[in-house]
Amino acid sequence: MKNFDTTKWILYPFLFLLTLAVLIPILNLLALSLSDPLKVHELNGLSIFPAGFSLINYKVLLSNPLVTKSIFNTFLITTVGTLLNLLLTSMMAYILAKTTFVGKRLVVIFLIVIMVFEPGLIPEYLLVKDLGLLNTYASVILYKAINIYYLFILMRFFQEVPDSILEAARIDGAGHFRIYTKIMLPLSKPGLATMGLFYGVYHWNEYFRATIYITDPAKWPLQVVLRQFVVQRDNTAILGAQNLLSYEQVASLDFTSLQAGTIIIAMIPLLILYPLILKFYAKGALEGGVKD
Amino acid sequence: MRIIKASLQQVKKDWVIYAMLFPGLLYFVVFHVIPLIGMKLAFQDYRIIGDNVWVGLKHFKILFSSPAFMDVLQNTIIISTMKIVFFFPIPIILSLLINEVRSGRYRKYVQSVVYLPHFLSWVVIAGIWISLLNPTDGGINIIRNFFQLPSLDFMTSKEHIRWVLVFSEMWRSAGWDSIIYLAAIMKISPTLYEAAKIDGASSLQQMRYITLPAMMTTVVTVFILNLGFFMNAGFDQVFNMMNASVISVVDILDTYVYRIGIVNGQYSYATAASLFKGFIGVVLILGTHFISKRFTGKGVW
Numbered sequence: 349m350k351n352f353d354t355t356k357w358i359l360y361p362f363l364f365l366l367t368l369a370v371l372i373p374i375l376n377l378l379a380l381s382l383s384d385p386l387k388v389h390e391l392n393g394l395s396i397f398p399a400g401f402s403l404i405n406y407k408v409l410l411s412n413p414l415v416t417k418s419i420f421n422t423f424l425i426t427t428v429g430t431l432l433n434l435l436l437t438s439m440m441a442y443i444l445a446k447t448t449f450v451g452k453r454l455v456v457i458f459l460i461v462i463m464v465f466e467p468g469l470i471p472e473y474l475l476v477k478d479l480g481l482l483n484t485y486a487s488v489i490l491y492k493a494i495n496i497y498y499l500f501i502l503m504r505f506f507q508e509v510p511d512s513i514l515e516a517a518r519i520d521g522a523g524h525f526r527i528y529t530k531i532m533l534p535l536s537k538p539g540l541a542t543m544g545l546f547y548g549v550y551h552w553n554e555y556f557r558a559t560i561y562i563t564d565p566a567k568w569p570l571q572v573v574l575r576q577f578v579v580q581r582d583n584t585a586i587l588g589a590q591n592l593l594s595y596e597q598v599a600s601l602d603f604t605s606l607q608a609g610t611i612i613i614a615m616i617p618l619l620i621l622y623p624l625i626l627k628f629y630a631k632g633a634l635e636g637g638v639k640d
Numbered sequence: 641m642r643i644i645k646a647s648l649q650q651v652k653k654d655w656v657i658y659a660m661l662f663p664g665l666l667y668f669v670v671f672h673v674i675p676l677i678g679m680k681l682a683f684q685d686y687r688i689i690g691d692n693v694w695v696g697l698k699h700f701k702i703l704f705s706s707p708a709f710m711d712v713l714q715n716t717i718i719i720s721t722m723k724i725v726f727f728f729p730i731p732i733i734l735s736l737l738i739n740e741v742r743s744g745r746y747r748k749y750v751q752s753v754v755y756l757p758h759f760l761s762w763v764v765i766a767g768i769w770i771s772l773l774n775p776t777d778g779g780i781n782i783i784r785n786f787f788q789l790p791s792l793d794f795m796t797s798k799e800h801i802r803w804v805l806v807f808s809e810m811w812r813s814a815g816w817d818s819i820i821y822l823a824a825i826m827k828i829s830p831t832l833y834e835a836a837k838i839d840g841a842s843s844l845q846q847m848r849y850i851t852l853p854a855m856m857t858t859v860v861t862v863f864i865l866n867l868g869f870f871m872n873a874g875f876d877q878v879f880n881m882m883n884a885s886v887i888s889v890v891d892i893l894d895t896y897v898y899r900i901g902i903v904n905g906q907y908s909y910a911t912a913a914s915l916f917k918g919f920i921g922v923v924l925i926l927g928t929h930f931i932s933k934r935f936t937g938k939g940v941w
Contacts, residue, residue, distance in 0.1 A: 355740055355741070355742070355843075359737060359740055359741065360741070360746065362737070363737060363738070363741065363746075363750050364750075366734075366750070366754065367749070367750055367753040367754065369811070370753050370754060370756060370757060370811070370815075371753060372779060373768045373769075373771070373772045373779060374768065376771070376772075376779065377767075377768065377771060380771075391777075392777045392779075392782050393771070393772065393774060393777045393778040393779035393780070393781070393782050394779045394782050394783075436663055436664050436667060437664075439660050439661075439663065439664065440660075440661060440663075440664035442660070443657055443660050443661050447654075447657050449650075449651075449654045449657045449658070450647045450650050450651050450654070451651075455661070455665070458668070459668070462668055462672045462673070462676075464922060464925055464926070465676060465918070465922060466918060466921070467672070467675035467676045467678060467679055467918075468675075468679065468897065468911065468914030468915065468917070468918055469894075469897055469898060469901060469902065469910070469914060470678075470681065470897070470901045470902075470907050470910045470911045470914065471674075471675035471676070471677075471678030471679050471681060471911060472671075472675045472678075473901070473902060474675075474678060474681070474907065475670075475671070475674055475675050475678060479670075490667075490671070491671055492671075493667045493671070494664055494667055494668070523656055524656045524657055524660060525656055525660065528660070549759055552761075553759075553760070553761035553763075553764075554761075555761060555763050556875075556876065556879070560898075560902050571761055571763050571764075574763050574764070574767065575763045575766075575880065578763070578766070578767040578770070579763060579766050579767060579770070579880050604771070607767065607771075608771070610767075611764055611767045611768065614761070614763070614764055615760060615764060618759050618760065622752070622756065622759070623752075625759060626752055626755060629759075630755075630819060634819065634820070634823050
């Protein structure tokens, strides 16, 4: 009975405080962004309920061409990028996990060497520049078309598909490409979904490569706009084009609330997918020992 | 000869395999091998027009005689060390605490909340922390004022900014990093605990004599892996939390390379700096791999 009490009276409240330390800063931003601009001064850094209610911040942000374009860019980069990631990674994973061929050891050693030796920023930047990819979506998508850690994790998923099925298909005359498309991919949907989420989260959060490769604001993903607006506190681009609002409305806007709204917008898809992400990620993380 | 001929025949027969391997390999050659070769720039002077000129160790000599580089190296080592000393134990403690929570629903709630920050980008996290540490009405300063302490501008304070790095790293990663320790705890046989309970061991004694020893292999492995990445003091974090007031104490090798290379366009010099960092990194990773293999049977790959 003594142990039961310790857990209940000390541990449970303590862990609850820890979860508050994560939730309050996020809920505070949500409250800021949803408050009435005229009442927002009533809030402090620990408030989790909005003062009054107004969607004006979201209206301003979502009517701003820079913001809407960047949301579109992020969706484009995330979708195309993830599909390409999945295609290239799964094809290579199938070959490495399920076939034997001359030179296989060499390929595996090559991958490990590449994993260890990182060329660093400048040679990569100069390569992207030489390939003429500066200021293109492709620069952000292509430079990380396969993640070797993820490749190894997917190989482990693929290895779970029983060899007997592949063997049967082979006897029926199916080639490797057919086996890959007609058997391997359909049978490994959970593995592919896991990798899809890994890559998807990765693309959604990517800002650095876009910061250095893309100088045209019209091609910026959301995270770059967020960085400029929130981290560097540069509001010229955001507040520049507010022709949809009256002067009074523009005058009443609160810079901090707008920043809060931008952060929330950048989090929304993650939060919606969070239950799914949690389910797949934990399994994948344990199998691959991923640390990123 | 016969072996070569046989292999060639095999290669010819398996052409589909090579064709399917080709796109992936092509990607690795273009985006990994070519930049690797591009590192020769560290020994050259970069020319916009015409070929680069070989200059030997010139850039390294400038680098090692530069006080700025030495500061950056020192910052990297200090920040990495602070993170290992003050952050590393936290996920272990957290996993022990979560493990004591028997109620399934409460446990699930705690876990899903503490894992969440791991999935946010450092841009978002920097935004959250800048607002949390705001000197006028940030959450932390409101708590400080409640205890009669004066407000502090943490983000621009040279004394505090490194601690901001350590604590924001905790906020983001402690929960997620506890997963691997929780997995190690799950593998412990319940019969051990039952036997201990019969012998009258308290839950603290069970933790001390069963759980901790059983986790030790995982703890050592993770510790060694962290050492391997010692030179990465956290680029994304520093890049987003750095500002002009604190740059002298938080500028690390990676942010330095970014600034002198991408911002100032001194490609050769920046490549030399990142080659130096890469060299130390490879030594550390190879070293820790073999140490890890030796002591835990598990390597970096």
